[in-house]
Amino acid sequence: MAASHPPHSSLPAASVADARTALLKRAARDAMDYLEGVNARPVAPIAQAIAALSALRGPLPPGPTSPETVLHLLHEIGSPATVAKTTGRYFGFVTGDCLPAALAASWLVSAWDQNAAHHVQSPVAAQLEETAIDWVRELFGLPEGTGGAVVTGATMANFSGLAAARHTLFERAGWDVEADGLFGAPPITVVVGEEVHQSVIKALGLLGMGRKRVVQVPVDGQGRMRADAVPHLDGMTILCLQAGNVNTGAFDPAAAICPVARAAGAWIHVDGAFGLWAAASPEYCKLTRGFEQADSWATDGHKWPNIGYDCGIALVRDIKALRAAMSIQAAYLVHAETRDPSNYNPELSRRARGVELWAGLRSLGRQGMAAIVERTSSHARRFAAGLKAAGFEVLNDVVINQVLVSFGDAEKTLRVIARLQADGTCWCGSTVWQGQTAMRISVSSWVTSNEDVERSLAAMIKAAKE
Numbered sequence: 001m002a003a004s005h006p007p008h009s010s011l012p013a014a015s016v017a018d019a020r021t022a023l024l025k026r027a028a029r030d031a032m033d034y035l036e037g038v039n040a041r042p043v044a045p046i047a048q049a050i051a052a053l054s055a056l057r058g059p060l061p062p063g064p065t066s067p068e069t070v071l072h073l074l075h076e077i078g079s080p081a082t083v084a085k086t087t088g089r090y091f092g093f094v095t096g097d098c099l100p101a102a103l104a105a106s107w108l109v110s111a112w113d114q115n116a117a118h119h120v121q122s123p124v125a126a127q128l129e130e131t132a133i134d135w136v137r138e139l140f141g142l143p144e145g146t147g148g149a150v151v152t153g154a155t156m157a158n159f160s161g162l163a164a165a166r167h168t169l170f171e172r173a174g175w176d177v178e179a180d181g182l183f184g185a186p187p188i189t190v191v192v193g194e195e196v197h198q199s200v201i202k203a204l205g206l207l208g209m210g211r212k213r214v215v216q217v218p219v220d221g222q223g224r225m226r227a228d229a230v231p232h233l234d235g236m237t238i239l240c241l242q243a244g245n246v247n248t249g250a251f252d253p254a255a256a257i258c259p260v261a262r263a264a265g266a267w268i269h270v271d272g273a274f275g276l277w278a279a280a281s282p283e284y285c286k287l288t289r290g291f292e293q294a295d296s297w298a299t300d301g302h303k304w305p306n307i308g309y310d311c312g313i314a315l316v317r318d319i320k321a322l323r324a325a326m327s328i329q330a331a332y333l334v335h336a337e338t339r340d341p342s343n344y345n346p347e348l349s350r351r352a353r354g355v356e357l358w359a360g361l362r363s364l365g366r367q368g369m370a371a372i373v374e375r376t377s378s379h380a381r382r383f384a385a386g387l388k389a390a391g392f393e394v395l396n397d398v399v400i401n402q403v404l405v406s407f408g409d410a411e412k413t414l415r416v417i418a419r420l421q422a423d424g425t426c427w428c429g430s431t432v433w434q435g436q437t438a439m440r441i442s443v444s445s446w447v448t449s450n451e452d453v454e455r456s457l458a459a460m461i462k463a464a465k466e
């Protein structure tokens with residue numbers, strides 16, 4: 001590759017701008033080339049592509065490398081070693097794709113290179129983030145006045161909601177946890193379901209509330225917290241509910257639990273990383289009934305809404321509590337009359353990731369979001385029906401976009417998953433559901449078509465019958 005000019009060169013400004021324009025055009029071509037070609041290759045990268053990554057290792061070169069060479073290395077060696085999650089046939093974890101509007105917005109955001117810490121550093125980032133948070137609030141049917149933060153994912157959204165909860169409970173007890181920490185603080189009880197997502201547990205650990213100091217409530221066969229087993233709650237309790245179990249997609253019975261928890265004065269936090277988006281659909285919104293009574297909510301933009309990585313949203317009913325937990329002051333940090341993101345999220349300097357959220361939601365509208373929920377859930381039902389008809393056991397009630405299937409004992413199921421992954425038509429991972437090894441199918445991408453489902457189903461059945 002011929003080197004044009006190193007980034008520190010003393011070329012005239014016009015030449016630097018021309019070279020940058022040429023580079024960006026090439027990057028756009030490479031990106032389009034990737035997206036157009038990715039459908040023809042296996043979903044998981046092949047072993048040679050992963051082995052070739054070693055060419056990107058090695059010591060930092062003493063001198064500069066031209067930007068063209070850097071881009072060439074990324075596309076030639078990096079692109080084949082990606083997981084082809086944009087194909088519509090990636091069903092691992094809970095993984096959305098990236099909507100065109102969100103992807104294009106992300107390119108523009110990178111060109112803007114805004115620091116979304118303060119309004120004064122980026123009025124556009126601050127305003128779009130605030131608007132997008134309010135759109136999410138509206139879609140979820142949450143009370144007016146609820147505010148929040150755009151963070152990296154549901155793990156940080158859980159962290160942020162629980163930080164607001166921690167602030168409020170300690171404040172009630174006359175304890176300033178932000179100032180004085182947890183040494184000698186009065187106790188708080190945290191109640192979770194046995195099927196709590198581990199990101200909530202991690203967040204509790206980060207907040208000094210202990211990964212193990214939780215009271216676990218038994219769950220039913222779908223992973224839903226049993227309302228009749230919720231222990232005594234009071235004003236020093238945080239109750240963590242779940243909207244959408246990562247394996248089964250099941251929702252805790254919020255309509256039964258929340259009124260009791262509210263009457264007891266407990267803080268209710270909801271981990272709704274993907275499930276809360278069901279609220280956008282007239283067909284599925286009944287599943288989210290009751291969760292609006294909570295005090296804080298965590299969700300992801302990069303899962304069901306297909307905003308692309310990374311994007312999480314924390315919402316808090318009493319926005320003053322989130323601000324108290326997160327605010328930052330220094331003489332050089334001039335806060336605006338308007339909302340400064342850094343007062344509501346765990347970071348100071350940060351990417352303007354709220355812009356992609358705004359762009360994706362704006363392009364979808366309420367109906368577009370509902371359509372993703374309904375289409376992916378209908379695909380999930382088709383997978384379940386097809387696998388059952390082929391003689392395999394579906395372990396969960398398919399209420400939204402998640403399917404758990406067993407192909408026999410653990411060894412056989414894991415063998416089928418390995419064969420399917422090697423075949424490359426689609427990609428599914430494994431889990432253990434209430435003692436039984438299963439394959440997880442999470443249909444979360446807006447691009448998954450009926451044809452993708454039929455091709456993938458055929459590949460699953462072939463892998464299982466081989």
Ligand SMILES: Cc1ncc(COP(=O)(O)O)c(C=O)c1O
Nearest residue numbers: 094153154155197199246273300
């Ligand atoms: C229910 C639930 N909570 C939290 C998370 C963590 O989300 P993230 O990986 O975006 O931090 C997930 C991820 O799948 C999830 O399903």
